[in-house]
Amino acid sequence: MSFRRTVAMSAAAAALAAGCSAADAVPDSAPQVAVVRLDTPVREPIWSKEAGAVIALAEAKPQVVKFSTTVSSGRLTTRTVLSDPFPGGLGENLAPSATGKSVVYAPLPETDRVAVLDTGTLRLKGSLRAGEAPSFVTVDSGADVLLALSQDGSTVTGVDVQPDPGEDPAVVTRNHVRLGPTGEVDGPARGRLIEFHTVGPDLVSHYKGAVDAVEKTADITFRAETATGDLVKVSRLYAAEKGTDRLVAIDEAPGGDKLLVVAQSHLGQPVLHLGVDENRLYAATADRLVVLETNSYEGFPSGEFTVVKSIDYRAALKDPQLKEAPVSGVAVGPERVYLTLRGVPYALSVAEPGL
Template sequence: MDLRRTVASTAALAALAAGCTAADAVPDSTPEVAVLRLDTPVREPVWSKEAEAVVGLAETEPRIVKFAPGESSGRLTARTTSSDRIPGLGDNLAPSATGEDVLYAPRPDAGRVAVVDSGTLRVKGTVRAGEAPAYVTVDSGADVLLALSRDGSTVTGVDVQPDPGEDPAVVTRNEVRLGPSGEVDGPARGRLIEFHTVGPDRISHYKGAVGEVEKTADIPFRAETTTGDLVKVSRLYAAEKGTDRLVAIDVAPGGDKLLIAARSRLGAPVLHLGADENRLYAVTEDRLVVLETNSYEGFPSGEFTVVKSIDYRSALKDAELRQAPVSGLAVGPSRVYLTLRGVPYALSVAEPGL
């Protein structure tokens, strides 16, 4: 499978908001797993706090799709909106890190990143962020947009608030040599520029001030999917490719190496990950496993605590839906959204109470 999964780090930024938004709030009678009908299949979903909606990429066309969860007559519904065609869209989307109503959409063929209004899905402009930017994430603490080149050779970080009409200043450029299947994950807080890179067989950590970002450490690991911790910026959660092993990778005391701080066997390979401030969400072929992040306390036992395991397939009566692979995960304020590959549906799964 392609390593490029929803960087979940950015997908879960909305969970920093306290309570539920109007779009995500549902009545107590709503089922634990609900099926949402969309206008088109969607992949690489993320939650946009400003839009109070899930946004993602259309599977079959170069468009951005937004669906806003709602409730009508006691049932969950979804209002779907699509952008105009945006030729040459890259591999994912990243929500704004600064509270602006925008999304960042890489366009590698154009050598630019599109800045998209999260409400109307109209392109407001473009910015230059390195060569052929294909995958983007945001370092929210440092207000930096990070773009990985299409060949996976470089990560370029630029100021997310450039002067009008000007390309943003480049604040870091790092040679990473990840290859075309690599990904980059930026944190939700922190004053220094900091990010992880994920290659075919290695995870690395980078950190530093403007113009001084360097690799601090790396660890051999074949990741199927990863997501960052929203509180402890040095921590990355990763699922091992081809196994059922889930780990928390963190910077060791001294900052010169990465170590595995926690691990768990979930009984099936993990295909997608997402997080909020308290929970980690791991999607297997038929279950959503909810675990504690222990961002402040750490993992004294070296093991994750499983909060709940939800069989989301049991809610699917249609055979086509029961067999459709999950194409991505977005974490909202009170529900997790799973998009399905090849079919115009998404699943809305209630998050366990704290």
């Protein structure tokens, strides 16, 4: 296990690099961008509530990376933890705890298991058998289920994340989904039934049911670049249309036998990554972070999203390397959104607009 604690930059240096003041000193009324120096480039970040930090996959090595920032005496300090390398390699993403425990799940396709890592130390606590070659993972927190998509995109396997001591978890669902190697699966944050969406090259599908009785309820033709579920309304999925600037909300029709586009907006640039919290949807394009209301309870009577704010996060950057680096993922914390950058050991910390 390697551990490093570094002062990323002083407040003055942060202002020079990012064109703004220190991250935690930014007023809600004027969101600003801070540059976070990391030990290695990372991708596919998630926010861990238990750790109060961002956890991501390292780009160059099969490692998991955790970073958090604090501001003290005018200094922006980054604390970074790296896991031991995984010799067989890691899958495509990470998933947070399904039960509120201080763990994160990392798929290990070569071993047919999913690693369970402690969010504090990133040390291995154990592993779960979750189908063949699990590569993409998500959690159904309401049902305490880990959902794992196989590397070839053919099968979603759901397992109980609270097995008896010394026992492998029980498989509670296994669905043949035929998504291909670029497919994804998204589970909800609440609800007692097992429920999830699958996202294939040209089809979004919804699955739901009790243990051993999960079935596809509906689907809709849609070519998604990226997608994420609503944290309150479990039947809703947000998705960006591939090759266009269109962002949509997909939900069940009355009766639950169809999926419909219930809201849409054209954002001017293709959406590359999405993040969400209980109130807002965060859409990252090549140059902007667009903040939209989720309207999880009210719905979308007009059929359109309400845009809260559009933030040009590139405008604050002075370093040419940072201005050109593509975004490799979005993680939404309680006060700030973190954009990781491909190919460079940096992330951007963007203040969220006030509610």
